[in-house]
Every structure is written in C-alpha cells, then in structure tokens.
Amino acid sequence: MIQNVLDGLLTGSIVSLGAIGLTMIMHMLRFANFSYAELLAIGAYVALVFDRLFAAVLPFTSVAIGPLSLTVSLVLAMAVAMAAAGLSAVVIDRLVFKRIRETAGSLSMVFASFGVALIIRNVIALIFGLKAQLYSDDIAFAMVLSTHPLVLVKPDQVFTFTAALAIMFAFHLVLSRTTFGYALRAVAENPQLAQVNGVRLSTMVTAVWVIGGGMAAAAGVFYGLTNQISPVIGQNFILPVFAAAIVGGIGSIYGAVLGGFIVGLASGLALLVVPSGYSPAMPFLIILAVLILKPNGLFGEEQR
C-alpha cells in the first residue's frame, strides 16, 4: 500500500502540473479544451529533440546528474520545451480558438479542440513514429526504502516529485506575492471586473497560455523521465488532468493542485483492489462522483 501511495503521489504531482493551466484556460475562456493535454506531448518531444541536440553539440552536457538518469542536456532541453509548448499554445489560440470565440460559441471551441488534439497527436506520430522512446537508455536502479513491505523508489521519481512541487511553489509565490499574480487570479475570478480595473484581457490570455503550456511541457518531460514517451501521452493524460480540474473546481488553481494529487492517489490505490488494466478508469469515476456530489468541485464557484 505504501508503494501505491508513493506512486500515486508521483503521478499526482505530474497531473497537478498539467491541471493548473487547464483550469485557468477553462475558466477564463469558458470552454473545455480537449487539446490541452497535447501540450504535454509537445513538451516531451521537443525536450527529446533538444536533449539529443545538446548532447551532440555540447557532449559535456550529456553527463548524468548524480544518481539520476537526468542529464544536463535534458535540463536545458526542458527549458526549451517549456518555452516551445508555451509558444505553441499561443499560436494554436491565435490560429484556431481566438477566431472561433470571436464568431461562434463555446461548443464550437470544444469540437475544435478535439480536432486540434487529433492533428497534434498525428503530426507527432508522423514525425517520431508510434514507437515509445526513452530520454535515457541507462538502467535506473531503484532505492529500497523498506523490505517489509517492499517499497522501491527511483532517484528520478524523487527528483520529479520535488521538481514538480518546486515549480508549483514558485507559481504560488507569483500568485500570492506579485501584482501580476493578483491580476491572474483576478481574471480567473471575474474577467470583466479585472478589465475595468485596468487588466488587459488579451495580455492575460496570452500569459495563461504561456504559463499553462510551460507547465504542461514540464509535466510531459517529468512523465518521460520516469516512464517513456509516445505520441499518445496527451490522450493518456487528458482524463486525469480534466478530473483534477473538476475535483478542484474549475478556475481554482490551488484546487487543481489538490485535485491532481487526489486523482493520482486514487489511481495508485485503485491498483490494490482492481487489476491494473482498470486503473485508467479511475479518473472517470472521480469525475462522475464529483459531478454528482459536489458539482462545483472542492473550491469552485457556484455557477450562476
């Protein structure tokens, strides 16, 4: 059970990172963006490309950091991936969603997001193939935390969990200590009021896409570091990140973080009672339970 909890926390930290941007976008632009999780895939693959590039051009960066399989080149590549995913999110918004929200309703945006997701997924498959890939071919040995019961943790998992928490804490500092953060929260709560108080909505929409894209890319790289990447990462993560956003309450950034951990833990603990093949259904059950018992989520506002 302890192993399931640890695995659940790790998954939860990745889901939380992915859900932060989704909840902000859904609340601000009032549509369920089913293409959002593809930003994880974009981030993961951009990092793969630049990891190889940095390792080839600057061989000294291909050295693993301490006990991790993470290399300096991958750290650099992750920074590029976060920027690229943020930029991709802005470009997709300008080319697709912005045009649709100016002329049509939110339902059209939802359908468009399905289309965008399919396009991104297939373009990645076309370029990189359907085969799963690894950032590192080195075998990462797990640390034995306990023998009775057996609890194993890989250094990469510890790093991923810590780094995800660090990114979320840094974002918390931005939200709670800076006027830019107040503006982000203001737009998430009441866009029109934020506007009349001097916040330019289009600038904040761009900022949210960049931040959300960057965090999604980090989540994609962290997932790749502890698993393997394939063009269906986005497809696999879309339900967990939606469940996290819904559990936390649409628009609640802190709710999305908590929701991510709830989804991760629930998926991990589900393995104790159901075969692993049924574990991906857990987010479905969580979404259903929340919508029935607490439709606005843990921290969401009542819909008016």
Place this chain on the structure above:
Amino acid sequence: MSDASDILRVENLVAGYTRDLPILRSVNLSLRRQTVTVIIGPNGAGKSTLIKAIAGLVPVSAGSVHLGSRDITGIRPDQLGGLGIAYVPQNDNIFRTLTIKQNLLLTLRKVATATGRLEELFALFPVLNDKQDDKAGSLSGGQRQMLAVAMALSTSPSVILMDEPSAGLSPKAAQEVLQLARSLTGTGVSVLLVEQNVNQALHVSDHCYILAEGRNQIDGPAEHMLSDSTVADIYLGGRRVKAS
C-alpha cells in the same frame, strides 16, 4: 446643459449588446465637474447600459462620449483608469478571493506612488485598514462597496461611474454609501450614478436625468425633481419628498 464646465459629455448615444437591437436609442447627458449626477428611470430604461457603454463594456453603434475635449467613444475598458475614469459595477465589484490589500494593490499596480497611495486609501477608509489582510469575500455588503469605491479611487480618477451602489444594502448602509459618493466631490471627483433608490439618490445629487425606453425623458436639478409632481408620481410612489 453642455459647456466647458462639463467633464463628461454623451451625445446622441446609440448602444446595445447586439448591433441590430439597441437599448439606448439616443441619449444625451452632461456631467459637471465636482458634482453628482444621478440617472433614474423604470426597469429596462437603459440606465445600466448607458453607464456600461461609457465604460466601454457595451458596444456603441452611434453617437459619442467625450471626457473633457477627448473623444473616448468605444474605449477599451482596461484603458479607462489611465484616462481618469473609474467604474464601480453593481454586483461582484470586488475580487472575493484576494485580500483587501491585494484588491487595492491590483488597481494600484500602474501607479508610480503605489505605497503612498495605498496608505492614503487606508486612511480614507479605516474599516478597510483594520481588515487589510482578510479575504475581500468576508466583508459585509457596505464594506464591499467601500472597497469597490477605494479601488475606483486608487488611480485618482476625475470621474467615477457607479452602477446602483446601494443595491442590496441595508437602508443605513445605503445611506452611508450614497453620502460617500457625495463626499467624493470634495476631493475633485465628479460622480455619475445610476440608482433605483431614487429618494435617497436625489438627496445627494446635484443633477438628475430620467431615462425611459433608451431615451432622455426629463432632466434638471435634483432639488427640483424632488418637488416635481410628475417625478414624484412616477418614481417616488406618488408622494412628494421634502427636499433637505
């Protein structure tokens, strides 16, 4: 009434949420410097639409809005503060999830002397100073209106647009908020007010416009409106109100 002493002029304004269905059909209005002007009228007259159109929240299809000599027709809402206009919406006029201090710092973020201005605002509203680190959502209705007015004042505007500031408040709190609107004129601010609470609003106003069906009906000094039998019959429940 339109001359150099006017800070805000609205001329033949046509506006509505959709272009082919205007709510305002042709409205004219002037706001004199350092005065309170109230807009009253039956439900659906277009009072809130007028104030929102001035604030850039409702599309204008014809006519103009001038702030002093500057044409601000169809201005983007986020540009209002920089030009000297502040807007206080009727409902949801504060950010409940931010603290009182964060609400004010948000509106002060483009002000060079933000720290000094924050202290001035807390001095002006001691009740907010005592609760500056509390979530704004925990404030009472009257205190929320005070915070909304403090946010509006943060950029030192020359005009404040207030949409039914007394709505949903107790009679005492409503009276306090309207008196606050009146007192703002002493600081150099001009106030344009939309109110359903006609009786109390007329007592704190200098001038009054009555709208109906998106058009001007009557306008004149607020004091005269209080003693006007037509206004009393239609808007004050058929009884004249003693002017104070």
